[in-house]
Amino acid sequence: MTQPRPETLQKLTPVLTKRWLSPDAWKIDVYQQLDGYAALRKVLTGAPDGRGRDADPVHPDDLIKLIKDSGLRGRGGAGFPTGLKWGFIPQGDGKPHYLVVNADEGEPGTCKDLPLMMYDPHSLVEGVIIASYAIRASRAFIYIRGEAVHAARRLRNAVDEAYRAGYLGKDILGSGFDLDLVVHSGAGAYICGEETALLDSLEGFRGQPRLRPPFPATHGLYACPTVVNNVGTISSVPYIVLGGAAWWKSMGTEKSSGPMIYSLSGRIANPGQYECSMGITLRELIELAGGMQPGHELRFWTPGGSSTPLLTAEHLDVPLDFEGVAGAGSILGTTATQIFSDQDCPVYATYRWLEFYHHESCGKCTPCREGNYWMVRVFRRILAGQGTHEDLDTLLDTCDNILGRSFCGLGDGATSSVTSSLKYFKQDYLDYIEGRTAPKLSEKALVGAH
Ligand SMILES: Cc1cc2nc3c(=O)[nH]c(=O)nc-3n(C[C@H](O)[C@H](O)[C@H](O)COP(=O)(O)O)c2cc1C
Ligand code: SF4
Numbered sequence: 001m002t003q004p005r006p007e008t009l010q011k012l013t014p015v016l017t018k019r020w021l022s023p024d025a026w027k028i029d030v031y032q033q034l035d036g037y038a039a040l041r042k043v044l045t046g047a048p049d050g051r052g053r054d055a056d057p058v059h060p061d062d063l064i065k066l067i068k069d070s071g072l073r074g075r076g077g078a079g080f081p082t083g084l085k086w087g088f089i090p091q092g093d094g095k096p097h098y099l100v101v102n103a104d105e106g107e108p109g110t111c112k113d114l115p116l117m118m119y120d121p122h123s124l125v126e127g128v129i130i131a132s133y134a135i136r137a138s139r140a141f142i143y144i145r146g147e148a149v150h151a152a153r154r155l156r157n158a159v160d161e162a163y164r165a166g167y168l169g170k171d172i173l174g175s176g177f178d179l180d181l182v183v184h185s186g187a188g189a190y191i192c193g194e195e196t197a198l199l200d201s202l203e204g205f206r207g208q209p210r211l212r213p214p215f216p217a218t219h220g221l222y223a224c225p226t227v228v229n230n231v232g233t234i235s236s237v238p239y240i241v242l243g244g245a246a247w248w249k250s251m252g253t254e255k256s257s258g259p260m261i262y263s264l265s266g267r268i269a270n271p272g273q274y275e276c277s278m279g280i281t282l283r284e285l286i287e288l289a290g291g292m293q294p295g296h297e298l299r300f301w302t303p304g305g306s307s308t309p310l311l312t313a314e315h316l317d318v319p320l321d322f323e324g325v326a327g328a329g330s331i332l333g334t335t336a337t338q339i340f341s342d343q344d345c346p347v348y349a350t351y352r353w354l355e356f357y358h359h360e361s362c363g364k365c366t367p368c369r370e371g372n373y374w375m376v377r378v379f380r381r382i383l384a385g386q387g388t389h390e391d392l393d394t395l396l397d398t399c400d401n402i403l404g405r406s407f408c409g410l411g412d413g414a415t416s417s418v419t420s421s422l423k424y425f426k427q428d429y430l431d432y433i434e435g436r437t438a439p440k441l442s443e444k445a446l447v448g449a450h
Contacts (some may be wrong), residue, residue, distance in 0.1 A: 001269040001270070001290035001291060001311040001403065002269075002287070002290060002291040003290070004136060004287045004288050004290070005287070008287045009279055009285050009288070011139060011277065011284055012060055012274065012276055013251055013259040013275060013276055013277050014259075014275050015095065015122070015236075015239055015251075015259045015275065016116060016123065016232065016259065016261060016274060017119075017120075017238070017260075017261060017275040018238060019031070019034050019119065019120045019123070020115070020120060020150075020232050021286065022034060025119055025120055026119060026120065026121050026154055026158065026365075027161070028116070028122060028158070028161040028162065028165055030037075030205075030284035031120070031123075032419070034252035035242065036122050036126065037122070037126055037167060037229075038242060038356075039126060039130060039237070039239070039241035039242045040126050040129055040130055040167060040173070040238070041173060042058065042241060042242065043057065043058045043063065043130050043133060043241060044057055044058075044124060044133070044172060044173045044175040044177060045057060045173055045174070045175065046143040046237070049445055050318065055295075056389060057175060057322075057377070058241075059306040060133055060134045060135070060136060060367050062136075063130065063133065063241070064083055064086045064087050064134050064222065065083070065130075066136070066241065066244075066245055067082050067083035067086060067237065068071070068081070068082075068083025068084060068087065068238060069083070069245035069375070070083070070240045070245040070248040070258070071245075071247060071248070071249055071252075071255070071256075071258070072236055072237075072240060072248065072255035072257065072258060073234045073256065073257075073322065074225045074230055074233050074436065075112075075231070075232030075236070075260070075261075076102055076193075076228045076230030076232075076233065076333075077107070077228070077230075077304065077305075077307075077331075077333045077334050079256070079322045079332060081229075082229065084086075084114045084122065085217070085229070085234055086131070086134055086135050086227055088215075088217035088268065089135045089136070089220075089227060090217075090218060090223045091136065091215055092143070092287070094224060095223065095224045096137075096138070096222075096224050097135050097136050097137040097138075097224065097226070097227075098137050098139055098140065098141065098220060098224060098225070098226040098227070098231075099128060099131050099135060099137045099140040099141070099226070099227050099229070100140070100141045100142075100143060100195075100198065100199065100202065100220070100226055100227070100233075101128060101140070101141065101142040101143065101228075101229060101230070101231060101234050102143060102193060102195060102198060102228055102229065102230050102231070103117065103142050103143060103144040103145065103148075103151075103155075103231045104143060104144070104145050104186060104190075104192055104193035104198060104301060105145055105189075105193070105231070105334075106189075106190040106192075106193045106307075106360075107144060107193070107303050107304075107305035107306065107307060107333070107334050107336060107339075108261060108305060108306040108335075108336070108356060109263065109265055109306060109336035109337075110335075110352065111263040111265070111273065111336065111338035112206060112231075112232055112261040112262075112263050112334070112335070112336075113230065113232060114145075114148055114151050114229035114234040114274055115273055116146070116231055116235055116261070117148075117151040117154060117155050117231060118150065118151050118154055119168035120226045120235070121151075121155045121157075121158035122158050122162070123235045123238055123239075124142070124155070124158075124231055124234055124235045125155075125158050125159060125162050125167070125168075125181065126237075126238045127169070127234035127235050127236070127238055128140050128142070128179075128181055128234055128349070129162075129167060129168065129172065129181075130181055130237050130238060130241060131227070131229065131237055132179050132262055133177055133179075135227050136142075137179070137224075137227075138178050138179055138180065138182050139179070139181075139182070140179060140180070140181045140182070140185045140243060140448060141182050141183075141184055141221070142155060142180070142181070142182070142184065142231075143186055143192070143198050143201070143202055144183060144185055144186065145183050145185075145186055145188060146182070146185050146186045146188035147188050148186045149185075151386045152185050154391075155406070156183050156185050159181050159183055163269045164363065165423055168181055170181065172439060181278070184202060186198075186201055186207070187201075187207075187363075189207050189360065190203075190356075190360035190410070191207055191209070191360060191361075191410055192207040192329075194209050194408050194409060194410065195207045195216060195228040196210035196212065196216065196408075197209045197210075197362065197408070198228065199216065199220055199221050199226065199228070202221060203221065203222065207364075208362045209361070209362070209364065209407055209408040211407075213260040215226065216228055218350060220232045227234050236258065236433070238249075244322075244427060248445045251277040251278070251319065252277050252278035252279055253277075253278055253279040253319065253321045253324070254324070255321070255322065255363075256278040256279065256322045256323065256324075257278070257280070258278060259275050259277055260275065260277075260278045260320075260335050261273050261274070261275045261335065261339055262274050262275070262276060262285055262320065262335045263311045263336050263337070264279070264285060264286075264289050264333065264337050265336070265337070265338050265339065266301070266337075266338050266339035266340055266341075267292055267293045267296040267339050267340060267341040267343075267344070268286055268289040268290065268291070268292055268293060268339050269289060269290030269291050269292070269293055269309075270289045270290040271289065272289070274288050274289065276288075278319075278320065278321040278323065278447060279319040279320065280319070280320055280324075281316060281317050281318060281319060281320060282301065282303075282311075282315070282316050282317075282318070282320065282337060282339075283284075283316040283317055284307075285337065286316075286318075286339070287299075292341065293341070295343075296342065296343060297313075297341055297342045298313045298316070298339060298340075298341060298342075299312065299340055299341055299342045299344060300312050300340045300344075300346050300421075300424065300425070301315075301337055301338060301339045301340060301347070302330075302333075302336065302347075302417075303318075303320060303325045303328075303330050303331070303332060303333065303335070303337060303363075304325070304331055304332045304333020304334050304335055304336055304337075305333045305334045305336040305338075305357055306353040306356065306413070306414055306416070306417060307331070307409070307410075307412075307413025307448065308325075308330050308331040308333040308413075308416055309329060309330040309331065309416045309417070309419065309420035310330070310346065310416075310417055310420040310421055310424065311328060311330055311420075312424050313343075317329050320335065320337075324416065325415065327422075330416075330420070331416075331441075332430065344438075345407075345440065346421045346424070346425040346428055347379070347382065347383065347421065347425070347428050347429055347432060348440050349417070349421075350379070350417040350418055351376070351379040351380070351383055353374055353375040353414075353417050354372060354375055354376050354379055354414065354418065356396030356411070357372050357410065357414035358372040358373055358375075358376045358414075360410065361410060361411070361414075363409055364408075365406055365407035365411065367402045367405045367406045367411055368399055368406045368407070368408075368410060368411030370415065370448065371399075371401060371402040371411070371414075372411075372414050374398055375395060375398050375418065376396075378391050378394055378395055380397075380400075380441055380445045380446055381446060382429060382432050382433060382448050383439060383440045383441040383445070384434060384439050384440075384441040384443060384445055385432060385435065386446065387432055387433045389430075389433060390424070391433070392422065392429055392433075395418055395422065396419065396422060397407075397435040399415035399418050399419050402414065402415050402449055403415045403419075404405060431442040
């Protein structure tokens with residue numbers, strides 16, 4: 001393992017992760033000792049630093065403006081401007097408004113929301129209360145992945161603590177603002193991370209995406225105005241309230257402000273979460289993670305989970321912000337950087353991801369349901385040493401029929417690794433087809449593959 005240079009270490013900007021190493025930071029007493037609920041006090045009681053009471057409460061519209069000014073963009077994958085989303089909620093419409101936090105975190109390789117909820121659940125709860133106040137919601141939900149039992153338990157405990165401390169329920173901190181918060185566990189389906197499928201699931205239906213328009217901002221949960229935001233997005237809010245928009249913008253790049261939790265996995269010495277200003281490069285992240293594992297050389301990587309096109313060692317210096325990654329032909333996504341080496345096979349990795357998409361496809365639309373089914377079969381054929389040159393055209397043609405023609409982003413995401421691995425690593429495919437690489441799958445995998 002190599003030690004990062006001091007100038008690279010300075011690129012770490014622990015904001016959302018700053019409490020993670022404090023013992024028992026998930027307990028409300030410790031959280032409060034470490035500035036917890038100061039932002040909420042500032043918003044609801046007017047105390048400038050969260051203590052005392054010598055100014056007016058912050059008006060909900062001023063909060064929305066603050067979030068707009070900070071340039072905060074959603075941490076769930078698409079990077080939509082958060083303040084703009086909150087501003088879409090119609091006011092004075094007489095309908096209930098809802099805040100729904102997307103804690104489904106199912107994208108392969110992604111691991112930032114779960115540790116956030118494990119180590120610092122109160123920052124999410126505090127963010128929920130402030131965001132609900134801003135959009136005038138009196139009921140909020142956190143939809144958490146069914147398998148994440150440990151995080152759900154910790155979150156429910158934090159919600160109970162917040163009720164007991166008077167941060168949730170009726171007349172919060174004497175402000176007249178009421179909020180109830182429900183933690184709801186899903187049943188473990190990747191598609192339920194897609195915001196409209198999540199809303200259907202929350203309403204008790206089978207989780208499948210809804211036709212848009214209408215959008216959740218006007219017809220969301222129970223057909224009422226709803227904001228759906230990622231865990232990281234909402235957890236950022238208390239920090240922006242206390243630190244201000246200019247401070248938040250002092251980190252990151254012009255159009256991608258603030259810090260970001262990059263989750264690093266794969267062939268590196270120290271996998272884990274690294275919070276840095278947006279725009280850091282993979283070269284710097286690998287240095288922070290102690291370098292590649294001994295004997296491994298970087299060959300390909302995902303900048304934001306398996307739904308984002310692969311990049312290669314040529315892209316080590318691409319700034320990892322929304323624009324920089326798009327400029328290199330990929331997507332920042334969930335900043336899940338999965339790192340593969342010269343000892344990993346891009347064809348096999350792509351096949352494993354495709355198995356995932358095929359399994360998780362909800363079946364609502366034909367391009368994704370049928371296209372992924374067929375692509376898995378073509379990959380099995382290639383990996384069993386029985387592929388043909390024509391199979392490569394079939395794969396590209398199938399991707400062409402899925403991308404942009406599917407009902408939701410799952411279908412589009414499934415094609416990313418196929419088209420990008422064929423772009424950068426066509427020779428690896430040819431090596432299987434022309435017999436230079438030994439088959440990775442046995443004949444058994446071919447049942448139904450032709
Ligand atoms: C198949 C699919 C899965 C998704 N999974 C998640 C998820 O697990 N967590 C998440 O926050 N967003 C996920 N999204 C994105 C959400 O639809 C939505 O854009 C996001 O929750 C909005 O929050 P943000 O604006 O704070 O990023 C997914 C999208 C798709 C198409
Ligand atoms: S793209 Fe896939 S997951 Fe999305 S609606 Fe169509 S079948 Fe369902």
